Amino acid sequence: TDTILELQDVKKYFPIKAGLLQRNVGNVKAVDGINLSVRKGETIGLVGESGCGKSTTGRTIIRLYEPTEGKIIFKGQDITHMPESQLRRTIRKDIQMVFQDPFATLNPRKTIRSIIKEPLITHNLYSGKEREEKVRELMDVVGLNSSFINRYPHEFSGGQRQRIGIARALALNPELIIADEPVSALDVSIQAQVINLMEDLQEEFGLTYIFISHDLSVVRHISDRVGVMYLGKMMELAEKEDLYADPLHPYTQALLSAVPVPRKSNSIKRERIVLKGELPSPSNPPVGCVFHTRCPAATDICRQLVPEFKEVKTGHFVACHLYE
Numbered sequence: 623t624d625t626i627l628e629l630q631d632v633k634k635y636f637p638i639k640a641g642l643l644q645r646n647v648g649n650v651k652a653v654d655g656i657n658l659s660v661r662k663g664e665t666i667g668l669v670g671e672s673g674c675g676k677s678t679t680g681r682t683i684i685r686l687y688e689p690t691e692g693k694i695i696f697k698g699q700d701i702t703h704m705p706e707s708q709l710r711r712t713i714r715k716d717i718q719m720v721f722q723d724p725f726a727t728l729n730p731r732k733t734i735r736s737i738i739k740e741p742l743i744t745h746n747l748y749s750g751k752e753r754e755e756k757v758r759e760l761m762d763v764v765g766l767n768s769s770f771i772n773r774y775p776h777e778f779s780g781g782q783r784q785r786i787g788i789a790r791a792l793a794l795n796p797e798l799i800i801a802d803e804p805v806s807a808l809d810v811s812i813q814a815q816v817i818n819l820m821e822d823l824q825e826e827f828g829l830t831y832i833f834i835s836h837d838l839s840v841v842r843h844i845s846d847r848v849g850v851m852y853l854g855k856m857m858e859l860a861e862k863e864d865l866y867a868d869p870l871h872p873y874t875q876a877l878l879s880a881v882p883v884p885r886k887s888n889s890i891k892r893e894r895i896v897l898k899g900e901l902p903s904p905s906n907p908p909v910g911c912v913f914h915t916r917c918p919a920a921t922d923i924c925r926q927l928v929p930e931f932k933e934v935k936t937g938h939f940v941a942c943h944l945y946e
């Protein structure tokens with residue numbers, strides 16, 4: 623299979639500055655060594671509690687942030703430190719982001735026409751009448767009636783606003799869409815509609831998705847593979863069926879034990895695993911396995927050695943000493 627995106631030991635640290643002189647007193651290790659290979663046309667779900675680095679990973683891929691270390695390869699090209707002028711000619715079109723709260727990212731004073739048209743203007747695509755047609759076409763593609771073209775964001779429901787956000791992301795014919803909690807602000811019934819739309823669009827345009835969510839049920843629905851993150855690190859990565867049926871990492875096991883099992887499903891009922899303690903600060907992560915302060919299976923080695931992220935079954939990766 624074709625790899626569209628590859629992350630090699632990607633790190634993103636944010637310096638912590640303090641005092642009058644704003645001296646650097648440490649780092650928030652938001653993303654701390656992610657390895658990931660994304661196949662063209664698949665959906666990778668990234669899950670984890672807030673603060674685990676999944677959003678920062680997305681924003682680093684799209685180069686809203688420059689990685690502190692590591693490498694990002696997109697379609698064979700190293701974009702890790704690519705300057706903005708060059709990014710604009712390449713990945714700014716090819717990789718698009720859809721955000722959680724479409725209302726916050728849509729300019730309230732602009733009509734839907736100008737919101738969807740904006741990326742076309744920025745990238746100098748089409749002209750006059752063609753541009754107008756493209757906007758209507760995009761509205762149609764995401765299921766918005768083109769008679770709404772002169773309306774403002776506040777005149778739309780949350781689900782419709784997310785459709786506008788998706789239309790805008792599609793305007794430049796991207797290949798990869800990073801969706802950061804795209805349905806988390808929506809009612810459950812609307813969530814399903816937006817997810818179904820995203821699946822249809824994926825099929826129609828051959829899109830690759832990185833789908834970021836804290837909601838394991840949503841991720842289970844849409845993903846082909848799922849990666850579980852904790853404190854800036856990937857704890858486990860596997861095909862969806864494999865991950866949900868046979869979670870190997872104690873953190874994944876705990877997360878899944880908290881998900882209500884749908885009535886008709888044949889999944890195994892799990893006993894709820896309640897994690898002790900608080901999520902440690904990413905500015906001062908535990909040494910050894912970062913999960914050891916909360917892990918029910920932790921032993922001495924866990925407090926000293928960082929477990930390697932490795933393939934323990936075909937396509938099933940885990941970072942845990944229990945599997946070494």
Ligand code: SF4
Pocket residue numbers: 871872873911912913914915917918919920921924929941942943944
């Ligand atoms: Fe738990 Fe140790 Fe595995 Fe970390 S390495 S998840 S602390 S058993």
Ligand code: MG
Pocket residue numbers: 664665821824844845846
């Ligand atoms: Mg799919």
